[in-house]
């Protein structure tokens with residue numbers, strides 16, 4: 001038996017593939033059950049301004065705690081949810097839950113921080129994106145400007161004109177749009193001028209390479225310059241070490257996300273840390289500890 005792997009690469013059947021297929025079908029069934037029993041939670045990771053380490057926004061990241069397997073990474077189950085369209089139901093829950101949580105924080109005084117939600121290509125294709133988002137924020141009473149959507153670069157490449165128009169309508173309503181995992185999707189740089197976006201999130205890959213490889217360093221610098229020219233905010237993902245922080249600071253990148261600042265946290269921890277201190281300006285020390 002032979003199969004293409006979705007990227008058109010021809011593969012001969014191997015035993016390893018058999019076990020991958022078993023895992024796939026197992027997780028697919030388990031995902032269905034988990035959706036029915038609402039076995040998901042959200043974690044929140046702060047993205048901070050390089051200048052003063054104040055929080056710009058929180059990225060909502062879905063977590064699945066499986067009764068037997070323990071925590072299963074979204075990097076493993078999100079693609080399965082996408083291929084099976086289960087991401088539609090899961091994504092509805094994620095958007096609603098992220099907005100509900102942000103609305104509670106907003107009402108508790110967290111006014112300058114936004115919530116950011118990852119949206120996948122399947123959702124853009126099957127949900128009337130403008131009405132879906134507006135209805136959700138209306139329901140939980142969240143102002144549009146407190147919400148941002150993260151859409152991967154590869155997703156933008158596939159997006160139809162209708163989807164692009166829907167996203168532009170959302171922007172006009174005040175919702176921010178970020179291009180996620182930028183640099184991995186092979187879009188031409190000129191499309192940046194056409195896309196309805198406010199923020200560029202540079203993929204962790206570039207950060208990982210930048211201190212050792214001058215070419216990556218130069219690419220980072222160019223993206224940073226381009227961001228300034230096009231009036232887009234630039235975020236560097238995956239900052240783990242102080243020297244990476246220093247580098248992106250030197251390159252003029254405005255915001256960072258990474259374990260150096262904070263790992264994704266439970267809503268409860270965020271509430272305790274953020275709401276106990278100065279509500280709008282929480283300093284991160286660069287060692288993973290937040291100062292109130």
Ligand code: C2E
Nearest residue numbers: 061062074075078094118119120238239240257258259260
């Ligand atoms: P992403 O949207 O690029 O999210 C950033 C990922 O990088 C998160 O992984 C985050 O925990 C991780 N990360 C942040 N800082 C660091 C760091 O310093 N070092 C390292 N090694 N990793 C860091 P996570 O939560 O495992 O999510 C992986 C991917 O799964 C996400 O990448 C996103 O593509 C997808 N995903 C997660 N949650 C959702 C969701 O709610 N909806 C959708 N559609 N996709 C999601």
Ligand code: MG
Nearest residue numbers: 059118150180
């Ligand atoms: Mg993201």
Ligand code: MG
Nearest residue numbers: 180181201237
């Ligand atoms: Mg990302």
Ligand code: MG
Nearest residue numbers: 181203204237
């Ligand atoms: Mg990523």
